[in-house]
Amino acid sequence: MGEKQILDADDIRRAITRIAHEIAERNAGVRDVALVGIRRRGAPLAMRIAAVLEEIERVRVPVGVLDITLYRDDLGIRGPAPVVHATDIPFDINGRTVVLVDDVLYTGRTIRAALDALTDFGRPARIQLAVLIDRGHRELPIRADFVGKNVPTSRDERIATRLHEVDGGVDGVFIVRNTETSG
């Protein structure tokens, strides 16, 4: 199993800083902006983006966490039902600009599920999408508004994101070539 690093900790930090600036620019400030990270690795990324926004805009943006397991379209197809983790959106999303945050954008199915989940909590004024990596191979008409890095991949590769909040150790993004089954 081969593994190639595509982003190191500094690259990730710079990408997050740039995404935060773009979010502030696109929305003319962040007064009505809220961030919602998709479990698991979207959650710490949303926290990091919020920390940068607080530095540059002097606004503490609300941050929530979304678990999309109950909205997946592959229950009963991909093996035993996974454990459902907590969703925590401790603010009213009605009328806000909600930026969904995830680590990797791939087929778009996770984002489709996240959109369904989010709209069960209310009616945001608009929903935008920020991802650290866009690896292509969309299966749904979904695109990201803010992208850390576009990475061309083949389907038998997978992207492994490691964030110290979730995985411990040093941050990094890797392309892993699967020798057995595809991720």
Place this chain on the structure above:
Amino acid sequence: MSVPAEAGKRRHRRRHVLDLDDFSPEEIEEILETAVSMKEVLGRAIKQVPTLRGKTIVNMFFEESTRTRISFELAGKALSANVVNFTARGSSVEKGESLIDTVRTLQALGADILIMRHSESGAPYLAAQYFRGSVINAGDGRHAHPTQALLDLFTVRQRLGRIEGLKVVIVGDILHSRVARSNLWGFTRMGASVILCAPQTLIGPESFWKATWPDLTITSNLDECVKDADVIMTLRLQKERMEAGLLPSLREYTRFFAITAERVARAAPHCLVMHPGPMNEGVEIMPDVATSAQSVIEDQVANGVAVRMALLYRLSGE
């Protein structure tokens, strides 16, 4: 989507929930964890997720029930399943249709999950042999009531933060109680130490229990055994027990085995008082205890929906 670290682990695929005897601590833990998230769903303005859309759940109740039946119905609906209620009364069962034929009929009608309450111990096991989907035992005779035990475990874990190492006293008509039996499996498997307390006529020979649970404590002295208890769970006393000559009088039962404020005071300060319902207030539990701050009886009912959602969800994998 990146692949989460846990995706590689092959987990146990469960088809039926008949009792807790075939649940590992890890599986119980996963269900309780998922139930926490289900509880969050139930706290939302829109108490519904699309997870089981297009699945059909049949509630088959051959015996009366309020909370369990409604709890399963709400759980199924919160997951967007189609829920059909079947009661023996008014069905072909009254024309003599057998259980096996009824199960086959429901299968032909497209049921995916059968939830079954029956007065005969073992009836859901028979149904499971003939049904191609999943069967959940919602209480069979005096044998098992696994979803009650899971919601009891969930309630204790939510209130006390753990189950391992707790001292749990189960008091009352143990001999006829499916709730006691399933809770015995659940609490012992999760590492609690369980004490059964009952008059000798309502528990039977000690050797019977010890054969399966050698570490169990069995006693008839409630005042003694509640000392330092973390959980006191009392069971409904059926009036028929008196008629069967198993008890001399209700008043005597109450004097020795009712949960009173004095007895709760002997337990640990954080001790929880539990009852699976329906209660005979003034018989097995005093009204002031049932509504006290230490009573989690209403939590048990509320948590039942979340725990049953977690189970229905789990049965719908692969």
